[in-house]
Amino acid sequence: MNCRTFREQLADLVAGELDSPQRAAAHEHMQTCEQCRELARGLEAAAAVVEADVVSLEEAERQTAALTPPKPHGVRPAIVRRRYPRLSTIVRYAAVILLAFASGYSARGWRADEDVSEALAVDGASRVSGELVDRYTKATEQFPNSSALSRSLLALAQR
Amino acid sequence: MPLDVETCFRTQRARVYRWAYAMCRRHDDALDVVQDVFLRMLDRRPLLANPAAAIAWLRRVTGRVVIDNWRAESARAARQASHVPTASSADAVEARELADLLHAALESLSEQQRLVLMGKCYDQMTFQQIADELGIAVPTAKTHYLRALSAVRERVRTADPTPDIQAGRTS
Incomplete structure (x- = not known):
């Protein structure tokens, strides 16, 4: 060899x-x-x-006798969706709506009793033509005892 | 056919422990490896046609798990902290050094080299059986075997260049 x-x-x-x-x-x-x-x-x-140090199968069997088979990981429970919203959800939405309303009221105020001409003037001359203001003035002269709302409606109707 | 992991565990756990212990040289680590290997089997549910394929899969995954554990820095630290010599101090130190050499050598091998070495040294398989299991030629299996042994020999030689180690002090 x-x-x-x-x-x-x-x-x-x-x-x-x-x-x-x-x-x-x-x-x-x-x-x-x-x-x-x-x-x-x-x-x-x-x-x-x-x-x-390679052990025999018998020895290995003895050493591992106490071991238990591994278990699968826990299954996550399915998420159950409610058919109707919770009461707390409804209250939360209601609170948001109320807050929005209150914010609007505090910012603009309630103008039902104010003079519409002032409101229109505040809103800007670009949105109210001069002709409309003249008609409103004329309606005031014609119907001095009428309310501001009636005079405004009359001015709009004449347009 | 779905793999019954529990049955596989009961029939093959000793074999996996044997491989793991031969590589780790530590009982607790070997038990951890057994659990890890079968947990991987449970998670992945490999498609294994027969018991021989299951053994081949287990051998491959055992090698990987052991190597992964070695590479994990925390496991390394834990191993050092929990080391309690059971034999006399000098024997324990020598055994630990030898085990560390083996770790380093096995870690440096390719997976195929490691599998050939495990099949040959731990299961006394023939080269033909190893080649069939890994789907390689018999000469390739022999080459892997010699290269793996050469890597171990180099580690031993580097660590302790005295002739008695090279001549097989442990045999």
């Missing part, structure tokens, strides 16, 4: 898979070739390190 053949059979030799004649030939080569001998001995030592 030469070095090339020896190295081709090295894995089988270290793993113990060579038959007797081949093993004998390999050992004979190792007697004569120091390099191959060193290589084989080093690999056998490495295999011994890896195989050290």
